[in-house]
């Protein structure tokens with residue numbers, strides 16, 4: 001086994017001759033990024049540089065994908081990114097479509113609860129969140145941050161594209177954290193995968209891609225690191 005304190009590789013090509021890191025340092029940096037990754041829900045209006053957004057997308061591309069499920073790749077790469085800037089026509093249009101989807105979701109949740117009162121307890125928090133969104137008139141993460149980024153993953157067999165998207169978004173989240181940016185998942189985006197008008201904004205064919213989204217920008221206020229239970233409280237070593 002190598003010396004953990006020996007330099008392992010240059011940390012970045014832009015600082016080639018200055019900066020090498022050891023395994024110990026690499027591990028400490030990763031732990032720091034993992035601990036400081038938080039869901040940011042209040043964004044500063046300042047727009048981050050395009051290169052940061054490209055870096056976040058590059059991190060998403062580096063995430064695993066379900067090679068067997070998507071089979072041979074077609075003309076287009078199976079993972080596509082759409083950067084929607086605040087104040088743009090696409091943002092206004094996307095926001096309108098998602099809000100009307102949320103109104104339809106409210107109706108369907110109410111119908112489910114009426115048909116099955118047992119559901120009420122488990123669905124209550126979600127129903128309250130939908131109500132909060134409709135009464136505020138704003139979809140959190142869509143138009144509330146400088147960027148709303150939608151990721152499209154080709155549907156395959158078996159249908160594991162949602163899992164692939166989760167890996168992709170987690171990579172993007174960690175990269176945003178490393179860059180000092182705030183990040184918010186916008187999971188209602190997945191509800192738009194079969195919405196023709198939403199797919200038209202992106203220019204993707206209806207039914208071929210699964211969607212997920214996130215909001216990115218500078219955090220309005222820095223958040224404290226994550227708090228989680230001690231590893232031993234949640235782990236069983238089986239024999």
Ligand SMILES: Cc1cc2nc3c(=O)[nH]c(=O)nc-3n(C[C@H](O)[C@H](O)[C@H](O)COP(=O)(O)O)c2cc1C
Pocket residue numbers: 037038039040041140184185186187188226
């Ligand atoms: C599948 C999934 C969907 C989520 N959707 C949203 C979302 O739409 N909006 C949001 O603000 N946070 C969303 N979150 C973030 C969680 O609420 C958050 O990760 C959790 O409360 C822990 O907080 P932390 O991320 O700051 O550690 C989602 C997380 C997961 C795993």
